[in-house]
Amino acid sequence: MKAKVINILQKALKEKKIKLKKEEIEKLVEVPPSIEMGDYAFPCFFLAEKLRQEPRQIALEVREKIRKFPLTDFDDVQTKGPYINFFLDRKGLARKVVWEAITQKKNYGRSDAGKRKKIIFDMSHPNIAKPFGVGHLRSTIIGNSLANICEFRGFKPVKLNYLGDWGTQFGKVIFGFTKFGSEKKLHKDPIKHLFSVYVKANKKTYEKKSREWFKKLEQRDKKALMLWKVFSELSLNEFEKIYKILGVKFDVYARESEAVRDSKKIIQELKARNLLKKSEGAQIVDLKKHNLGVCIIEKTDGTTTYALRDIVSAIKRYKQYKFVRMVYEVGQEQKLYFKQIFKVLELMGYKWAKNCVHVDHGLYLDKDGKKFATRKGKTIFMEDILDNTISLAKKEIKKREPKMPKTKLEERALKIAIAAIFYGDLKNNRSNNMVFDIKRFVAFEGDTGPYILYSYARASSILKKTTNQDKFKILELEEKEFELVKKLSLFSEVVEDALKHWNPSLIANYSYHLAQLFNEFYHTCPVIGSKEEAFRLALVEAFRQTLKNAMKLLGIEVLEKM
RNA sequence: GCGCCUGUAGCUCAGUCUGGAUUAGAGCGCUUCCCUCCUAAGGAAGAAGUCGUAGGUUCGAAUCCUACCAGGCGCGCCA
Numbered sequence: 001m002k003a004k005v006i007n008i009l010q011k012a013l014k015e016k017k018i019k020l021k022k023e024e025i026e027k028l029v030e031v032p033p034s035i036e037m038g039d040y041a042f043p044c045f046f047l048a049e050k051l052r053q054e055p056r057q058i059a060l061e062v063r064e065k066i067r068k069f070p071l072t073d074f075d076d077v078q079t080k081g082p083y084i085n086f087f088l089d090r091k092g093l094a095r096k097v098v099w100e101a102i103t104q105k106k107n108y109g110r111s112d113a114g115k116r117k118k119i120i121f122d123m124s125h126p127n128i129a130k131p132f133g134v135g136h137l138r139s140t141i142i143g144n145s146l147a148n149i150c151e152f153r154g155f156k157p158v159k160l161n162y163l164g165d166w167g168t169q170f171g172k173v174i175f176g177f178t179k180f181g182s183e184k185k186l187h188k189d190p191i192k193h194l195f196s197v198y199v200k201a202n203k204k205t206y207e208k209k210s211r212e213w214f215k216k217l218e219q220r221d222k223k224a225l226m227l228w229k230v231f232s233e234l235s236l237n238e239f240e241k242i243y244k245i246l247g248v249k250f251d252v253y254a255r256e257s258e259a260v261r262d263s264k265k266i267i268q269e270l271k272a273r274n275l276l277k278k279s280e281g282a283q284i285v286d287l288k289k290h291n292l293g294v295c296i297i298e299k300t301d302g303t304t305t306y307a308l309r310d311i312v313s314a315i316k317r318y319k320q321y322k323f324v325r326m327v328y329e330v331g332q333e334q335k336l337y338f339k340q341i342f343k344v345l346e347l348m349g350y351k352w353a354k355n356c357v358h359v360d361h362g363l364y365l366d367k368d369g370k371k372f373a374t375r376k377g378k379t380i381f382m383e384d385i386l387d388n389t390i391s392l393a394k395k396e397i398k399k400r401e402p403k404m405p406k407t408k409l410e411e412r413a414l415k416i417a418i419a420a421i422f423y424g425d426l427k428n429n430r431s432n433n434m435v436f437d438i439k440r441f442v443a444f445e446g447d448t449g450p451y452i453l454y455s456y457a458r459a460s461s462i463l464k465k466t467t468n469q470d471k472f473k474i475l476e477l478e479e480k481e482f483e484l485v486k487k488l489s490l491f492s493e494v495v496e497d498a499l500k501h502w503n504p505s506l507i508a509n510y511s512y513h514l515a516q517l518f519n520e521f522y523h524t525c526p527v528i529g530s531k532e533e534a535f536r537l538a539l540v541e542a543f544r545q546t547l548k549n550a551m552k553l554l555g556i557e558v559l560e561k562m
Numbered sequence: 563g564c565g566c567c568u569g570u571a572g573c574u575c576a577g578u579c580u581g582g583a584u585u586a587g588a589g590c591g592c593u594u595c596c597c598u599c600c601u602a603a604g605g606a607a608g609a610a611g612u613c614g615u616a617g618g619u620u621c622g623a624a625u626c627c628u629a630c631c632a633g634g635c636g637c638g639c640c641a
Contacts, residue, residue: 027580034584043582045621055621081583127641167641256641282639291565299639306641333635335566362567362634369633396603416603428575432568433634440574444603446589447575454603462600501579509576512588523605540600562603 001093001489004073005029005040005086012065016058018047035483038078038085039093045082055082090482091474097489098472098535101542104549116156118321121147123329124250127164128235129173129194132242132382133372134364134436135331141425142361143329144248144555145504152553153499158321159250162313165232166256167306169198171214174227176201190234192381211301218260218303242382246418247555259309259316266312270297275347285344295340310341311348318352325355327502332360332431333371359502362433369435380436389417389442396444400562412559416450417442419556423449426554427508447512449556452547455515457562459544462527463537472534480521481539487514491546495553504554511550518543 006025013020025042032041044058051058059079066077066084076087123143126136147157176197177186185193201210216224243249267283270276275285281300287293297308317326328338338358345353363371364380372379393413397404404412424441428434444450477485490510498506518540527536548558 030582032583037583041583045582048621083583125641164641169640280638284638293565294638296639301639303639305639309641331635332567334641336636337641360567365634371635400601400603432575435574437574440590443590446603448589448603450603451589454601458601458604465600505576509588512576516588519604520606522600526600528600562601 001073001088002026002029002040005042008066008069008071009042009062009084011069012062015065016051016062018050032083032085035479035486037080037083038076039088039486040086042084042086043082044084058082059084090477090485093489094474094477094482094485094535094539097485098538098542101488101491101546102538104545116154117324118156118158119147119150120158120160120317120321120323120326121329122160122162122326123147124248125162125164125330126235126239127169129170129191129198129231130164130235131191131195131379132239134380134382134385135372137382137385137421138361138364138425138430139329139331140243140246140248141422141555142359142430142504143327145422145426145507145553146327146329146359146499146502148553148555149495149499149504149507152495152549155324158252158323159248160252160254160317161250163232163236163253163255165228166217166260166304166309168211168214168303170217170228170231171210171212172201172206173198173231174213174217174224175206175210177227177231179206186230186234190231191238194231194235215301215303242386245386245414246422247557254313254317256306256309256313259312260304262312262316263304263308266308266315267298269348270344273348275344285340285347287340287343290343292336292340292343295344307337307341307344311344314341314345314356315350318350323352323355325357328356328358330358330360331363332433333363334358335360357502359430361430362428364436365433366436372436385421385438385441386417388438389420390414392442392444393417393420393450396450412561415557415559416444416453416562419449419453419551420444421449422554422556423452423508426504427512429505430503450562452511452515452551453556453559454562455518456544456547456551456558457560458522459518459540459547460560462522462540463544466528466533466537468533468537470534472538474535475532478525480517480524481536484514484517484521484539484543487517488542488546491550498553507550507553511547511554514543514547514550518547 006022006029009025009029010020010022028042028046030041030043032038044055044062047053047058048055056079059082063077063079063084071077073089073092074086075089078085078087121143124136124140126132143159147159150157173194177194180197180200181193213224217228267276270285276283276297277286279286279294282296283298285295285297287295295307296305299305314326317323330338335358342353342356342358345356366372390413393416394409397409397413397416420442424443427447494506494510498504522540525532525536527533527540530536551558
């Protein structure tokens with residue numbers, strides 16, 4: 001429809017001796033703030049200077065030109081001040097939009113996966129022996145949603161969980177366990193125990209010991225390796241429980257430790273390219289020329305760094321997947337770090353380095369507005385968030401259906417809780433920091449996941465109450481109906497934008513507004529038994545289908561009943 | 563000290579990339595109203611804003627530029 005508006009404008013402007021390219025017009029055409037001002041608008045300010053005329057006069061004249069053309073797709077073209085306002089053929093648009101929305105489910109999830117271009121999502125990366133915190137949650141949820149969006153747009157996403165299972169911190173954990181640990185506690189609650197042991201060991205007085213243990217690990221010392229393996233297995237088990245609850249699946253698990261094997265080779269490669277430099281005892285790549293500081297490749301004691309392991313992994317992944325994009329879904333505090341990594345890869349001559357992106361996210365801050373310092377033992381455990389949210393959901397369900405059987409209750413409460421958590425996270429612009437407040441996190445009213453699920457369930461409920469299969473004809477179109485239709489028509493545009501900006505919050509916000517319009521619609525317009533029943537049913541179904549797809553993109557499952 | 567990000571209603575945030583139309587929008591909280599009506603996890607109405615401050619660019623600035631103020635994060639052997 002926008003194309004038609006642009007076409008007609010181009011023709012009309014040509015008659016006024018103004019030649020503009022379609023792209024130029026497209027940039028100027030806008031959607032007015034209210035539907036009383038039409039569906040598309042074209043502002044004439046910029047012509048004022050050229051034509052030495054008042055913008056509103058220009059608008060009037062251009063409108064006259066437009067009115068001479070046959071206007072089959074428009075109800076009207078008006079001017080208001082310096083704007084030319086296009087009123088679409090609303091019934092026609094409604095017919096088209098509703099029809100497309102109802103049938104769009106067929107286009108989702110085609111099976112040409114083999115031919116699709118691959119996009120890697122390096123996401124979640126929890127650290128072995130450390131709690132799965134609210135920070136990992138963000139990476140997991142956002143990465144998951146972006147992968148869904150890519151798939152919807154015809155790419156093949158590869159969700160890769162890069163486990164943090166290597167580094168000096170493991171020296172700390174192993175040392176801490178040998179000094180403060182207990183087998184019994186380890187098996188009872190592995191992560192909490194390992195974490196407490198780690199916090200105890202994370203002191204200056206033990207630093208030397210910890211480094212020794214990490215060095216032993218890199219030299220493949222038997223005892224160190226054995227403990228590390230046990231810790232890894234136990235931690236991974238715990239993480240998988242959480243992923244199962246969240247409903248997030250990975251295509252691949254990768255490990256930092258795997259990268260160590262090839263690290264020597266990459267160091268040779270760096271040397272051959274003359275990039276490596278010894279400085280203060282460590283091997284570094286100097287990036288000061290590029291305003292990026294220095295990137296440490298190998299520590300003074302000869303052990304590998306996070307950076308080296310990431311570089312090794314990236315190279316390996318390109319060989320394996322030939323990705324068109326590799327997205328690192330990691331917190332914004334690592335912005336500089338990723339710039340360094342990408343620069344080093346570029347300097348090594350890897351052209352694909354420009355296809356690596358750091359899609360950062362803001363941090364959860366505590367009530368004082370400070371970062372949660374995991375290393376100091378301050379963190380939010382994912383289990384606590386889940387428990388809190390699920391039990392609140394149960395309470396709410398019981399209020400409404402006190403006799404619901406237990407298994408059904410558990411299942412529904414879980415879905416509602418997940419919707420609350422996912423939506424609560426994704427509605428925020430991903431790069432902003434946010435204050436973590438459990439109360440807000442598990443809220444069920446207003447702009448929340450449950451609100452959207454509720455709207456969906458209402459739509460389902462209406463459809464369930466009827467057997468009407470009539471083909472619809474549109475006799476009259478109410479304001480609320482048309483607003484809903486217009487919103488529905490914007491869905492694919494929003495998804496495209498979300499991908500362009502790597503930002504699921506656009507879809508979350510869209511979903512909320514869509515649900516809001518639907519709620520307003522069914523409060524004003526009775527569906528069943530109305531004159532317009534067939535059309536309204538189709539509209540409800542169109543809404544339902546679109547919202548379901550939107551939720552799927554966010555990683556949220558809808559409920560037929562609330 | 564340098565770099566990046568943020569500053570919009572009491573609170574939490576959309577809107578800022580790509581400057582425009584009336585009254586700068588939501589949600590929470592607060593004040594009212596609506597279940598004989600397709601699920602009240604809902605809807606309607608109201609109070610509440612120097613869009614951090616000061617300049618500048620522009621016919622037009624929450625949106626672009628500059629300076630300043632406040633907060634967050636990052637800046638060599640953590641990941």
